[in-house]
Structures are given as structure tokens and as C-alpha cells.
Amino acid sequence: MPRHIPDLPSELLPLAEMPLLKRLAARFFGHGLNRLRAQHRASWLHGQADGFRSGHSAGVDYGYQEGRLEGIEEGRQVLLIRDSRSTEHPAPRIDENLFDDWRLPLSADIKKRMKTDVARLLPESAQPGAAQWKMIFSDTPSTSVIAGAGAGKSTTLVLRILLLTHYLGFELDSLTVVTFTRESRKDFINKLTGLFAVWGHTLSQKDARDLVRTFHSRILPMVRSLPGFERLQAFENLNARSLLDDAEVDSNPFDLRINDTQRQQLNACFHRLFTQSERFRELITPLSRHALQLKELERDHPDVQKRMAVTELAAKRDEELCDAVEDLWIRAGAWPIKGIEPSRQAFEINGSTFHCHGYIPTLDAWVVLGFDPRENPQVSRPNAKLTVRAEWAVKRTLFQAFCRKPLIWLDSYESAKRVLATLAGDASAGPGFDYKVKGELASAPLLDCFVAAASFIENLGLDVPAAVGQMSFAKDDPDRFFFQALSLYWRALEDHLLDQSPPVMTYNRMFALFSEHSPENLKLLSDELLRPMSHLMIDEFQDVSPQIVSWIRATLMEIRSRGPAMHVGRGAQRSSLLCVGDDWQSIYGWRGSSPKYFMEFNKEFASPSTTRVMLSENYRSHQHIIDAAEHIVRAAPAIPGKKAKASGEPGELLPVNVHDRDDAAMAKRLAEHYRNGDSILMLYRKGSDKSLIEEHISSVVNADSSLPFEARRLKQLTYHSAKGLQADAVFLLGDCQHLTRSPYKNQVYRMAGLGKDGDAEPYDSAQKDEILRLAYVGITRAVKHCYWYVDGQDNQSVNMPKASDRIAQGKPFFADRRAGKLSV
Structure with missing residues (x-):
């Protein structure tokens, strides 16, 4: 049965779909027309065929175009979906932030309440400015405060602590404020206890001292928590009192002067190493020769120019001068010296002949005896116009300017004793000579030089032997022997100190134990030991060293890794870092500090969000001073x-x-x-x-x-x-x-x-x-x-x-x- 096409008008409907009477009438009249030849059936069929072909062609064309467009659009959508999928499989990014992405829970009501209290309780002169309030109310995990001289940073920092404890309910044992020296620590504690009292809080000296620390007083308990180190002593705090009663010594860890107790340990280690290590002895020999040698003077030095004029006259009386000086040494019981061959040797100095008193085979150096400062300065040779002391001074200057042989000038009977001990191999009292590393302003006892150089290297976050292995010096540079000897000595000293009872360790060694190079050691610490580092506020941050920066970062990473479980049931949650400083006041580079870590704060202390505050007002000086x-x-x-x-x-x-x-x-x-x-x-x-x-x-x-x-x-x-x-x-x-x-x-x-x-x-x-x-x-x-x-x-x-x-x-x-x- 033909399919109904509803779009056609009724007069064009197919015959089979017409009513019965109309269909009969149509057939009757159609048959009659055919008999009368009034209708040409073939033409009709032919036209029907043409129409079918034409309609079919148009329909195909229309359908093709319509379908093609729809297909392209549908295909395009499919292709876009497929192109959006990556053919690669990259790993997830590493979260290197030291903190969770969180904010301090500071409501508008809390801010308003604190501002009202400050206005009521503090005098007009102590009211914070807009920038200071920005520092106090910083709610980001990290905060960098650039505070110039006289900017009132200490008072602002005290108000920040008040916000955290009084208004936000943070526990005191979740906070640490770091100052660099005993004096600044004492001053800050006084400000803190005074302000807390105004707010009705009694802060005991113990609680205040637990809160306000130096870096060194915070690292010591960490190391003492390790098995076997419960009574550990810091080398920098070592003195007779600390050995007797284990008292905490509030000393200045940046004071590199060596006391008697420390020197005993340094000398004992030197003696053991000097006795046991042939290589160490070989390195000490050129150092002692260099240290004891008479130091050169430039020929254009004023003293040289003045005394050159009497060179010939001084040479004529030189043998008599040698006899006079030698007699003084013999009467003092200081000559001859074992290990020094008493052998007069002639030298040509600026065209004239002078003499020395002896020769040291082990150092391949000649010896001249000097005028001991304890002798009477008016002593003179018979018929001489100048005193022996003055004649000796002329000779010494000429030797400094013109003698190029290895020459040891013994200035006193005491220095001769030290030389005697060194030559005899008796190192129980230490090396017995001073040394001057290139770049230092003055010479110092050799072991003091070792301590200063090692401390500088370690403050930069480097290991002493590893750093020495990367250094390079000229073949004849005595510093080459100095640093190789330092490498051997420093490792021996660390072992020697640990062998003491109780054990001893340098602060730098303590920081290195818990730095980014040894993060696994931080896993050994309890939550109670780490918790005070959770919310860390550091003053004078421009003077921080690379060693301490590494310790801070490693500690903050460990606190974050422990997660919320570390803070369950407490008001203080997560962790934060607030650093106050002034790069214009960074003045401790000579001990290894650097303002870099403050100037590049965002880079050095990765954080989801950082607040930067500039305290530009100076409450101390007038504008001309500034x-x-x-x-x-x-x-x-x-x-x-x-x-x-x-x-x-x-x-x-x-x-x-x-x-x-x-x-x-x-x-x-x-x-x-x-x-x-x-x-x-x-x-x-x-x-x-x-x-x-x-x-x-x-x-x-x-x-x-x-x-x-x-x-x-x-x-x-x-x-x-x-x-x-x-x-x-x-x-x-x-x-x-x-x-x-x-x-x-x-x-x-x-x-x-x-x-x-x-x-x-x-x-x-x-x-x-x-x-x-x-x-x-x-x-x-x-x-x-x-x-x-x-x-x-x-x-x-x-x-x-x-x-x-x-x-x-x-x-x-x-x-x-x-x-x-x-x-x-």
C-alpha cells in the first residue's frame, strides 16, 4: 500500500488513497478519455519518469549537502574531543611549599577588639602605624618585614605575639622568637613581659626565656634528645664551669676567642694527631717554617729607605753585634737550642756582609737571635753610639727588605721555647706558632686559625673536608698546606670532642645533623621538641647564615609532613614563618652570614602565599641623619x-x-x-x-x-x-x-x-x-x-x-x- 505523504495537497493524492466513489469516477472518466484519444498515456508515463528522475536527483543533491554538513559538524566535535586528550603521561608536580595553604583565623571582630585595646592601654607614642598593623595582622603562612633603622620593629613583634596568644589562643609552646645575641634577647624579654603585664598576663622569666631564644639555644635540646647525647656540651659554651656542673652557659656563640678550657681540647687533639699521623706532621713542617720566617718588607717602605743609608756601617759592626746578642741569650739560658746548629753563616745584604747565628736542618732555615723585650733597652756595646736594641732594629729591617733566604728571627726567649718544643716534636702544648691566612688582618695561633676557617666554611653550609677538596692554590702557597692540615685536623677534632665525657659538639655540627642534607634525623624528634618551631618569628633575619637557613627549611618541612595530627586539641594549628630584617644592616658577612636569604625571601622560603611589609617610618632619628x-x-x-x-x-x-x-x-x-x-x-x-x-x-x-x-x-x-x-x-x-x-x-x-x-x-x-x-x-x-x-x-x-x-x-x-x- 502506498505510503502517505502528508505534505502533498489532497488533489494530488494517489488514486489508491481516494474515497471509493471518487476513485470509480476517476477510472470511468480516465477510460473514456483514453478511448477518445484525449489523453496520451505514454506521454504521461514519460513525464512521470522524467519528474521522478528530476526529483530524485534534486533530492539526492539536497540530502547529500544536508547530510554532509551535519556529518562534518558531528565529525568536528568528535575530533575536538579526541585532540583534547594528551598523548603524554606526565608525573604530578612536586609540592615544594614549606607550609599548607591556610590563613590565620583573623576575623574583623578580633582585629577591631585588639585595635580598641591597644588604643586604650598604650600611650599615643606607642600606637602602631598602618604598616605596623599590616605586620601584626598578617594572616599568610609566611611574612617578610623590611624594617629600617628605628622602625619600631621590636614593639611591633611583641604585639604580634600578643595577637597570637591573647586573641587567637595560641599556646606559648607553639611559638619561638629568635634574636641573635644575649643582649637583644634580654631586651626583648623585658619588652614582652612588660606588655603582657599591661594586658593582665603574668609571664614568668622561665616562660619568657623559653619563648625568646637564640638559634643555638633551640638546636641544643634537639641534639640532647638523641640517645647517648643527653648531657652533650656545646664547644662554643665550653668552660671550666660547664664541665663541673653542666650549667647552661649563656655565652655569645659568635665570639671566636678561645678560652683555656677549649684550648686544652684543641691542643690534646693536635698532640694525638701530630703523634699518630705522618701526613699531618709533613703538613705542619712547611707551615711552621713559613710562620717563623722573618716577614718581608717592601723596599720602598719608609723604614727601609731610612736605614739603607747605614747599611755599610751596620755590616762593619755586625759580628760584634752577633756576639753581644748571643751573650745575652747565653746568660738567659736560652742558647744554644736543641735542634738548631749554632753555625755562623754570612749573607750578602744590599752589597754588604751580615751574619746569622744558626741553622735548623728540619726546616732548612737559618736563625737570627733578636733582642728580647725584657732586657734593658739601654744596653750597648763598648764605644758604640747606638744601643744594641737600635742596632738590632737596623739589621732586622735590612734583612726584611733584602734577604731572600728562609730565615727565622727569634724575637724573644719565650718564642725560642716554642720553637724548641716544635722542633723536638713535643706537641702537647699545641703547635707553638702563629699563622696568618691570606685575607685575614692579623696572625693568630695556628689552632685559632683552624677554628676560624672551619667555622666560616661550615656557616656557609659546607663540609670542611669536602670544601677543601674543591679548593686550589699555587704550588708554593703555604695556604695549600694549611687547608689540607685543617681537613685532617677538623675531622679528628670532631671525633675527639665526641669521645669526651660528656660528649662535646660544635653548634655547626648540630645544625648540620638536622639540615636539609640529613632530613631523616628530624624523624627522630618528638612532636614536643618540634612544636615550638611551628610558628617561628625571627628578628635581624638579614644576618642569617646558609647553615641556619638549611636547618630552618628542613624543620618546617618536617612539621608540615607530620600533618594535623601534630596539633590535635590545640589552638595553634599548622605552621608559619615571620622574618623581620633590614638588608642595609647586614654586617656579619665575615663570619658567613648573607643578606641573600632575606632579599630573596619568596624564593628561599616557598609558600602558597606571602605577605610583604615595608616599615618605612623612622621613630629614632631626624631626616638629615636618615x-x-x-x-x-x-x-x-x-x-x-x-x-x-x-x-x-x-x-x-x-x-x-x-x-x-x-x-x-x-x-x-x-x-x-x-x-x-x-x-x-x-x-x-x-x-x-x-x-x-x-x-x-x-x-x-x-x-x-x-x-x-x-x-x-x-x-x-x-x-x-x-x-x-x-x-x-x-x-x-x-x-x-x-x-x-x-x-x-x-x-x-x-x-x-x-x-x-x-x-x-x-x-x-x-x-x-x-x-x-x-x-x-x-x-x-x-x-x-x-x-x-x-x-x-x-x-x-x-x-x-x-x-x-x-x-x-x-x-x-x-x-x-x-x-x-x-x-x-
């Missing part, structure tokens, strides 16, 4: 955007006064400020400067020292010791200058990844910047007055950079009153 200090330091690399502004109403603006060194004039001005009731800081670069100036200000020193310590208005300190202090008037004695180049420190700086790429002397470059920062620290101690007394140049300082080179001429914040540079 501008002068910043002008000096601005040549050093720094965090961008730093510019301090004096807080409060503008007062009298006094320039920084720069003078030529004049101790008498300085003393007169200092006494005047003291009479006016001002507090005074006298800052010096060298200990000898303090002694010199005290001769002129003895009346002030005597009057001030009779007062109780808190009431004293005069403090005499080094530039480095003055950080955190302030005074109405500051007197700066001496320039800040980079005087030496250190080949070994440049090498280990590169090993530690410090300095700029391609810089062959990264440590020296850092020190040239540091002298500018040191001057900045000195100037910014001043509230009102600053006087800077600058030495003239000497032979040692020619062509070496110094901070005073940056003193600006024609600027209102400097008054340069030096001869030839008068600028007001």
Missing part, C-alpha cells in the same frame, strides 16, 4: 623601594659632621655633650682606638662608671656591637674600609652559591658592600647629633674602597669639615 646614612649605603645592592621617613613633627635638622681624626677635639666635644645631659655612643673600629681616646676622656669615663649601669650615659662599643642601640650623640671613630682580599673565602663563597654569576671574587665584592652597611649602622644610632672622625690614608689603605668615599659634597645632610673638603 638621608646621610642612606646616601652612604645606597650604592650597595638592596631591596628596591626603600626610603625611610622621620616620624612625627619635624625638629631641628643637624647634618652629620665629618672631621679629620683629632682625638683631643673629639674628647672636648664629647665632654660638652655629657655636661648637657645627652646620652652618648662612642663607636670605634679597632680596640686600640678605644684606648687612645680614653686617655682624653678619662674624666667622663670615671664620672660615668661611678653611676649604676642603667644610669650611665656613655657607652664605648665597636660598630658591630652597637646594633639595636641609640644615643642623643654618636661619635664615630675611624673609617669603614675593606683592607684585604681573601682567596679562600672567595672560593668557598662560590661553592655555597653566593655572589653574582661570573664574579671571581664574590666574597670580596660582598665585603665592599658591607663596609657601606657598617657605616649606615653607625650613623643611624644617632637621635640628634652624629660626628664622624676619619683617619688619613696609610700605605695599607691606598686604592682600597672605604665608606667615607661616599660622603656627599654640597648636600644639607653632610657637613664635611676635613682639610681641603670644607663643605657645610
Whole structure:
């Protein structure tokens, strides 16, 4: 039966689908038309065929086009779905953040309540500014606070602790505040207990000391928790008292001076190693020869030029001088010396003949006896115009300038005893000679040099033997033997200290035990030991070392890995890090610290979110003091955007006064400020400067020292010791200058990844910047007055950079009153 096509009009419907009567009528009339030949059936059939073909063709074309478009569209969708699937199978990314992605639970109500309380309980002068409130209310896991000199960072940090404990309910044992020195720790504890009392909380000294720590006092309990180390002693704190009663010694771990108890351990280790290791003995021999040799003088040195004129006359009387000096040594029982062959040997010095007293075969060196300082300086030969001491001084200068043979000049009977012990192989009292590593300002006992060099290397996060293995020196450079001997000695010393009862360990060794190089050791610590590190606040962060940075990162990673279970049932959750510092006040690079970790905070301490705060207001100094200090330091690399502004109403603006060194004039001005009731800081670069100036200000020193310590208005300190202090008037004695180049420190700086790429002397470059920062620290101690007394140049300082080179001429914040540079 034909299919119904509803789209056709009824008059075109097929015959079979018509009603019966219409179908009969159609057939009757169609048959009649055919009989009458009025209808041509073939044409109709032919037309029907043509129409069918035409319709079919059009329909196919239309259908093809319609279907093709629909197919393409459908196909395109299929292809897009297939293209979106990666043909690769990459691994999931590593989450290197030190913290979970969380926020401090700070509501608007808590902020409002604290601000109201601060406004009610603290005086107007102690009200935080907008930037300080930003630091207090930082809610991100990590916070970096750039706080310039006098920015009120300590007070703000105390308010931050109050927020965490009083308003958010954090337990005290979940917090640690880190300061770098005993003095800053004591000062911060006093501020903290005072502020807590205002809020009605009694914070005991014990709780405060548990909260406010140095890095070193936090690492010691970690190591003592390990089996066998319960009574471990820190080498840096080692003294007679600590050995007797196991008392905690609150010493300065950055003080590298060796006390008697420490020296006993150093000497005992040296003796054992010297006795047992042939290689170590072989290395000590060239070091002792170099150390004992007479040091050279340049021929253009003023002393050489002055004494060259009497060379021929001195040579004529030299044998008689040798006899006179030798007689003094024989009478003192100091000559002859076992191990030294008493053999006169002639030398030609500047064309004339002089003599020595003996020869040391083991060192292949000649010996000249000197004039012992304890002898009467007026002793002279018969009929001689000069004293023996003066004749000896002429000879010594000529030998220093013109003798190129290995020569040991024994200056005293005491030094001869040390040489005797060394030559006899008796190392029970240590090496017995001083040494000077290239780049250091002065010589020191050999073992002190070992401690200083090893501490510097370890502060950079390096292992001493591994670092030494990467160093290189010229074949005849004595430092090559020094560092190889250090490698052997340092490993032996660590073993020797651990063998003591109780065991002893250096702080650097402790930090290395729990650094990123040994993360498995942190698994041994209990939650209770780690929990105080959960919310860490660090002051003076610009002075942190690579070694301590590695320990902090490893500790924070371990805390995060332990997860929420570590904080169950407590108000303090997860972990955070807040670091406060000022890269312009980074002045401890000589011990291995670096401002890099503060300047690149986001890179060094990976976090889901970091708050950055800039505390630009200076609550201490007037604008001229600030501008002068910043002008000096601005040549050093720094965090961008730093510019301090004096807080409060503008007062009298006094320039920084720069003078030529004049101790008498300085003393007169200092006494005047003291009479006016001002507090005074006298800052010096060298200990000898303090002694010199005290001769002129003895009346002030005597009057001030009779007062109780808190009431004293005069403090005499080094530039480095003055950080955190302030005074109405500051007197700066001496320039800040980079005087030496250190080949070994440049090498280990590169090993530690410090300095700029391609810089062959990264440590020296850092020190040239540091002298500018040191001057900045000195100037910014001043509230009102600053006087800077600058030495003239000497032979040692020619062509070496110094901070005073940056003193600006024609600027209102400097008054340069030096001869030839008068600028007001």
C-alpha cells in the first residue's frame, strides 16, 4: 500500500488513497478519455519518469549537502574531543611549599577588639602605624618585614605575639622568637613581659626565656634528645664551669676567642694527631717554617729607605753585634737550642756582609737571635753610639727588605721555647706558632686559625673536608698546606670532642645533623621538641647564615609532613614563618652570614602565599641623619623601594659632621655633650682606638662608671656591637674600609652559591658592600647629633674602597669639615 505523504495537497493524492466513489469516477472518466484519444498515456508515463528522475536527483543533491554538513559538524566535535586528550603521561608536580595553604583565623571582630585595646592601654607614642598593623595582622603562612633603622620593629613583634596568644589562643609552646645575641634577647624579654603585664598576663622569666631564644639555644635540646647525647656540651659554651656542673652557659656563640678550657681540647687533639699521623706532621713542617720566617718588607717602605743609608756601617759592626746578642741569650739560658746548629753563616745584604747565628736542618732555615723585650733597652756595646736594641732594629729591617733566604728571627726567649718544643716534636702544648691566612688582618695561633676557617666554611653550609677538596692554590702557597692540615685536623677534632665525657659538639655540627642534607634525623624528634618551631618569628633575619637557613627549611618541612595530627586539641594549628630584617644592616658577612636569604625571601622560603611589609617610618632619628646614612649605603645592592621617613613633627635638622681624626677635639666635644645631659655612643673600629681616646676622656669615663649601669650615659662599643642601640650623640671613630682580599673565602663563597654569576671574587665584592652597611649602622644610632672622625690614608689603605668615599659634597645632610673638603 502506498505510503502517505502528508505534505502533498489532497488533489494530488494517489488514486489508491481516494474515497471509493471518487476513485470509480476517476477510472470511468480516465477510460473514456483514453478511448477518445484525449489523453496520451505514454506521454504521461514519460513525464512521470522524467519528474521522478528530476526529483530524485534534486533530492539526492539536497540530502547529500544536508547530510554532509551535519556529518562534518558531528565529525568536528568528535575530533575536538579526541585532540583534547594528551598523548603524554606526565608525573604530578612536586609540592615544594614549606607550609599548607591556610590563613590565620583573623576575623574583623578580633582585629577591631585588639585595635580598641591597644588604643586604650598604650600611650599615643606607642600606637602602631598602618604598616605596623599590616605586620601584626598578617594572616599568610609566611611574612617578610623590611624594617629600617628605628622602625619600631621590636614593639611591633611583641604585639604580634600578643595577637597570637591573647586573641587567637595560641599556646606559648607553639611559638619561638629568635634574636641573635644575649643582649637583644634580654631586651626583648623585658619588652614582652612588660606588655603582657599591661594586658593582665603574668609571664614568668622561665616562660619568657623559653619563648625568646637564640638559634643555638633551640638546636641544643634537639641534639640532647638523641640517645647517648643527653648531657652533650656545646664547644662554643665550653668552660671550666660547664664541665663541673653542666650549667647552661649563656655565652655569645659568635665570639671566636678561645678560652683555656677549649684550648686544652684543641691542643690534646693536635698532640694525638701530630703523634699518630705522618701526613699531618709533613703538613705542619712547611707551615711552621713559613710562620717563623722573618716577614718581608717592601723596599720602598719608609723604614727601609731610612736605614739603607747605614747599611755599610751596620755590616762593619755586625759580628760584634752577633756576639753581644748571643751573650745575652747565653746568660738567659736560652742558647744554644736543641735542634738548631749554632753555625755562623754570612749573607750578602744590599752589597754588604751580615751574619746569622744558626741553622735548623728540619726546616732548612737559618736563625737570627733578636733582642728580647725584657732586657734593658739601654744596653750597648763598648764605644758604640747606638744601643744594641737600635742596632738590632737596623739589621732586622735590612734583612726584611733584602734577604731572600728562609730565615727565622727569634724575637724573644719565650718564642725560642716554642720553637724548641716544635722542633723536638713535643706537641702537647699545641703547635707553638702563629699563622696568618691570606685575607685575614692579623696572625693568630695556628689552632685559632683552624677554628676560624672551619667555622666560616661550615656557616656557609659546607663540609670542611669536602670544601677543601674543591679548593686550589699555587704550588708554593703555604695556604695549600694549611687547608689540607685543617681537613685532617677538623675531622679528628670532631671525633675527639665526641669521645669526651660528656660528649662535646660544635653548634655547626648540630645544625648540620638536622639540615636539609640529613632530613631523616628530624624523624627522630618528638612532636614536643618540634612544636615550638611551628610558628617561628625571627628578628635581624638579614644576618642569617646558609647553615641556619638549611636547618630552618628542613624543620618546617618536617612539621608540615607530620600533618594535623601534630596539633590535635590545640589552638595553634599548622605552621608559619615571620622574618623581620633590614638588608642595609647586614654586617656579619665575615663570619658567613648573607643578606641573600632575606632579599630573596619568596624564593628561599616557598609558600602558597606571602605577605610583604615595608616599615618605612623612622621613630629614632631626624631626616638629615636618615638621608646621610642612606646616601652612604645606597650604592650597595638592596631591596628596591626603600626610603625611610622621620616620624612625627619635624625638629631641628643637624647634618652629620665629618672631621679629620683629632682625638683631643673629639674628647672636648664629647665632654660638652655629657655636661648637657645627652646620652652618648662612642663607636670605634679597632680596640686600640678605644684606648687612645680614653686617655682624653678619662674624666667622663670615671664620672660615668661611678653611676649604676642603667644610669650611665656613655657607652664605648665597636660598630658591630652597637646594633639595636641609640644615643642623643654618636661619635664615630675611624673609617669603614675593606683592607684585604681573601682567596679562600672567595672560593668557598662560590661553592655555597653566593655572589653574582661570573664574579671571581664574590666574597670580596660582598665585603665592599658591607663596609657601606657598617657605616649606615653607625650613623643611624644617632637621635640628634652624629660626628664622624676619619683617619688619613696609610700605605695599607691606598686604592682600597672605604665608606667615607661616599660622603656627599654640597648636600644639607653632610657637613664635611676635613682639610681641603670644607663643605657645610
